[in-house]
Amino acid sequence: MRRLSVQCGTRTDEYSAGFTGHVLDGGVLRVLAPDKQIAASYPPASWTILAAQSYDE
Numbered sequence: 001m002r003r004l005s006v007q008c009g010t011r012t013d014e015y016s017a018g019f020t021g022h023v024l025d026g027g028v029l030r031v032l033a034p035d036k037q038i039a040a041s042y043p044p045a046s047w048t049i050l051a052a053q054s055y056d057e
Contacts, residue, residue, distance in 0.1 A: 005050040008042050021049060
């Protein structure tokens with residue numbers, strides 16, 4: 001499984017396996033929880049998705 005990590009400014013947010021990132025028109029990044037509820041939203045041009053390493057659950 002892979003975790004999702006998002007850097008926004010000097011902060012890095014990490015999400016468990018099962019969370020997904022979706023880029024909307026205009027560049028907004030939405031992070032969705034496994035139940036498809038919005039867990040976070042990042043404004044355009046403020047975020048970077050970081051490379052993740054595999055891990056065993």
